[in-house]
Amino acid sequence: MTFDPAVLIAPPVRELAPYVPGKPIEELEREYGIRDSIKLASNENPFGASPRVREALIRASAEIGLYPDGNGFALKQALAEKHGCSPESITLGNGSNDVLVMLAEAFLTPQTEAVYSEYAFAVYPIAVQATGAKAQVAPALGPDQTMPLGHDVEAILSLVNQRTRLVFVANPNNPTGTSLDETSLRRLITETPRTALVVVDEAYIEYTDPGFPDASRWLSEFPHLVVTRTFSKAYGLAGLRVGYALSHPSVAEVLNRVRQPFNVNSLALAAARAALEDQEHVRRSVTAAREGLRYVKRELDRIGVRHLPSQGNFVLVDCGRPALPIYERMLRAGVIVRPVGGYGLPNHLRITIGTEEQNQRMLAALEHALSQP
Numbered sequence: 001m002t003f004d005p006a007v008l009i010a011p012p013v014r015e016l017a018p019y020v021p022g023k024p025i026e027e028l029e030r031e032y033g034i035r036d037s038i039k040l041a042s043n044e045n046p047f048g049a050s051p052r053v054r055e056a057l058i059r060a061s062a063e064i065g066l067y068p069d070g071n072g073f074a075l076k077q078a079l080a081e082k083h084g085c086s087p088e089s090i091t092l093g094n095g096s097n098d099v100l101v102m103l104a105e106a107f108l109t110p111q112t113e114a115v116y117s118e119y120a121f122a123v124y125p126i127a128v129q130a131t132g133a134k135a136q137v138a139p140a141l142g143p144d145q146t147m148p149l150g151h152d153v154e155a156i157l158s159l160v161n162q163r164t165r166l167v168f169v170a171n172p173n174n175p176t177g178t179s180l181d182e183t184s185l186r187r188l189i190t191e192t193p194r195t196a197l198v199v200v201d202e203a204y205i206e207y208t209d210p211g212f213p214d215a216s217r218w219l220s221e222f223p224h225l226v227v228t229r230t231f232s233k234a235y236g237l238a239g240l241r242v243g244y245a246l247s248h249p250s251v252a253e254v255l256n257r258v259r260q261p262f263n264v265n266s267l268a269l270a271a272a273r274a275a276l277e278d279q280e281h282v283r284r285s286v287t288a289a290r291e292g293l294r295y296v297k298r299e300l301d302r303i304g305v306r307h308l309p310s311q312g313n314f315v316l317v318d319c320g321r322p323a324l325p326i327y328e329r330m331l332r333a334g335v336i337v338r339p340v341g342g343y344g345l346p347n348h349l350r351i352t353i354g355t356e357e358q359n360q361r362m363l364a365a366l367e368h369a370l371s372q373p
């Protein structure tokens, strides 16, 4: 008898397409035989982690023979202080991705549903589909709206019903950079019945304008609200994988049941604590990203490339024609950006804001790539 894993595969996994990450620098350089490439494809912090993180990692490396603290006591204490909540409200994850998967595992079944918007973060469909739950995808706002391709709260709410267990929104959203204002976000939370959880993914909250709505402040008002945060972006720890959820303690208790033991490793725990202590590094990184975004947008206007409003450390550009050939030409120039055809945006590229020098190099590569037919 021949071996055929396709007949063994769990039905929900049958239709699953794997997440496509940004191209790693080493892979590009191996494939194209080039050097000195830059990656502006995964919204990482171009300045990396705080120097204090490196010191903490060296100290923590002495203990890697031991299992980590499976409850992450010290990191939860520090986060509880930061957010003015109890440690019982916090669920740590191996990246916030891990927390999103825990939410799906803990609350979804093939009989239930999850709602998110068109152009929402790619991890939501993967996490939902793997459980066999039905994904209800709300059409996004049109390209000519004030928030082009943004989330439509009305459309999302119209898909919420008695079978809905999870509603996912990233604010700001990736890959669009678009966001919901306070009124819309509060309306979404208020009008979602308490038979579903609203998950507000705040991976990019540090980069947003002053006055941007921070749902983590509303946790005591809404027991069905879950807010996720990450150390992968402004804190510069993408390689270590640490994120967390803030929620009602009763929700955290449920997540803890599906959480893998020791899901956050000891180096990540130590690094996250050190990173939290260096808020100056976060501020500097955020200021540079915001200035860089303004510069990149100005230059995009100058070269006549359309782009979406962004509250993140990245911008979604509309090439006005298929973006893959442009992406490939930029690769040959040693600049990795992110094609988003998988999101149903074949003409767009998502570009992370880098250092000044990286931004200039990216813009030159983009302008050159666009100058070719």
Ligand SMILES: *Cc1c(COP(=O)(O)O)cnc(C)c1O
Pocket: 043, 094, 095, 096, 097, 098, 121, 170, 173, 174, 201, 203, 229, 230, 231, 232, 233, 238, 241, 242, 243
């Ligand atoms: C990058 C990102 C995350 C963070 O993922 P981690 O697993 O914490 O690295 C979460 N949500 C969105 C929308 C993101 O873009």
